[in-house]
Amino acid sequence: MSLTWNEECSPMRQTLEDGTEVVRTCAWSPPGCHAVGCGIRLFVKDGELVKVEGDPEHPLTRGRLCPRCLALKEYVYHPDRLIYPMKRDRTKRGQNAWERCTWDEATELIVKKTAEIKETWGAESIIVYSGTGREAVRYAFALTSQAIGSPNHCYAQSGWSCMGPRQTAMTMLLGSAYLEYDYGGGLPKTWDDSAFVLPEYVLLWGKEPLKSNPDGLWGHALIELMKRGTKLLVVDPRRNWLTTRSDQHLQIRPNTDGALALALLHIVITEGLVDEEFVEKWCYGYEELKGRVQQYTPAWAAEKCGIAEDEIWALGRKLGYNKDGRPWGLCIGVATDQNPNGCQLVQSLVSLAAITGYLDVPGGTVVGVPMQFDMNSDSPLPADLVNKCIGWKEYPILPVLLNTTHPDLTLEALETGKPYPIKMAWFDSTNLLSPTCSAQPKRWHDALRRMEFVVAKEAFMTPTVMALADVVLPISTWAEHDGVVMTNQGCQMGIVGALNKAIEVGECKSDLEAFIHFGKALNPNFKWETAQQYLDHDMEGVGVTWDDLSEKVVYTNDIGGYHKHERGLIRGDGEVGFGTATGRVELWSLGYQNLGEDPLPYYEDTRLVAQRPELAGEYPLTLTTGARYFASFHSEHRQIPSLRQLTPDPLVEIHPDTAATLGIKDGDEVVIENPWGSIKQIARVIPTVRPDLVSAAHGWWFPEKDAEEPSLFGVWEANVNQLIPHKEIGKMGFGAPYKCLPCKVYKA
């Protein structure tokens, strides 16, 4: 990789005439966001944060900020923020009976209970739960294996339906950590750089990046490209503002994506719109793929997806290889993961990007390199303990790809005590009882209530902490600690940024500081002494010291540039080719086959859908969930006044025709119900959804409501994850129907 930076940049710390200190830094979490690292200037007077502005010198964000960073002060100084450790008697779980304690007291308690539990039930009886890609995730595996010494690190989303399917396809077909469309993130001047080639099209599939900025993609880069002429091709069951600016929008039925992707392969292959040279030189299994997609005709897909056939032909032809070299880039979202057919869907899309010849070329789809953080290395645990990780026997893809438990089998272990009893929980920046990652959160709640001992790290009191924890440790915001943030953990073109500590609040520690602290307290063989030491080690793989990074604040990282497969920059052994057994893009995947799956992509309907005869009568509508909002990051920000003002209520989008039939008006409270749960949200009557679809918000709980059990800040009231069944997942263990559920809706 090669890093570039601005030698002439302003000093990291400057003092204004009136004594105000201005600190240049990059953002991460908490408050939460993915690893994007937007440029920030923090204004500090007498140790107090007085103002937040964007940093015009940041090569990517150039001073622009979203409302969440702009509202930072309200977060930092919120009266409800947790700023010192607290403990609670185990018999009072669920009650607001918290007592302040010191870090020493909290640590002593944690050390004692962890040792007892390990002694009696084994280290495997302890599970560390993480959420999505906040800063905590960067250190969570190390915390689990090096500090606590457990083999069980759990991300509680059913079917690992965030990254599971995508990671499977990207790793198995290419040996790449992640794919992203080329927005020039690796070039010093990004989309204004003379070396930047504008994509002709961006294929935006199951994604709305303006609000989500997922996994390191600064969403508004897409707007810059569109202003310069890039045309947007969107696949999404919902219309949104972006689709009104798109060249084509295929408004498919939820979870029929796999059918469309196979039909697109059918089109480019049968019409000869493939890059024959690339296929010949770099692909494996093309003839087999060609044979497989014959049956997946556009006519068949049109019927499946509920769209016009000619739309599919038009889209396929735009994505085909053309000798004029007009590239297109692939931008695929979490909706492709939240689908039991997801592993096959993404397999098809990766294959499409490959055979049309725009893989790792300027303006095309950039192939990622390994993520730069400790996700699977350095575990000091003996192999027999490591192999006790829940779900590894049933779903062998886990140790290959992700090194965590299987989420659904974790719930079953919690409930049944098999394969072994679980006794301790550590919630590491996750609010899994709220409608975020877990499916059937009430079941998780009931099972987790029985834990012997529960630790949580959090910034605010949440339903999860209130219901379950015995001790809670306060975490510092990104303005309050040193750290590092890299675009999608350094696997994609983008930035490497420093978090530069500017202020201090209470007794909070950063996720990294907490990892070091508990590592030293819990593990006599712990090798790290300070957070600074760990950061220096972190930077070794990047090629810059933390001190230099801190002073320069942000670097541009090209991850090695384009055509990496031709230059030996993808494979671990440094050889030319892709990171697969054959060295080629495995359209016929040996990896899938080794895991007992079909090596070629196929289509499968989601099982429990509204169209099924036994459900259609009672539950005629389809429910999708989780469309994002600017004002919040999953379940965060509910208590931040300026942000809550932007989006005060959980909204469910209902088509005007459907609303009229149901006697529902905009703003009405409505019930959304299905065999697994019943909730209430506020109707937004809007023609974004198909008439047979409703789109409900995720992540809602109400900090202003009664904190204690059974209310838990009203966490069950709008908890759409209650409507998602347990373990309706794909064959390899990945992909659950978060975005495709049967339901009925009626006025409350």
Add this chain to the structure above:
Amino acid sequence: MSVNGLLIDYEWCTGCQSCELACKNEHGFPMNKWGIKMVEFGPFEMEPGTLEWNYMAVPTSYCDLCEDRVARGEQPTCVLHCLANVIEYGPVEELALKMAAKGKRVSMYVP
């Protein structure tokens, strides 16, 4: 002395409302006061299958075009923080030329 204004390219305003918060931060406006506010126009299905849907940032009577910032040589805060970079500040004659050059979906405000 030239009259200055704000050029808003509403083809690309994504409705993020960062301008609202940046303005409040800069001028210390409380919860119920704005110097600029995002307005949602639509979505209207005037033609079956297409949606007319625009977001617009509109300065209020509280907007002073960030006099102090401009005097310091900085951009108005909404201009700096706009995620889609659709707000431009300058003399109206210059902005009018840009409006004409763009030719569609652009408005200019003198607050």
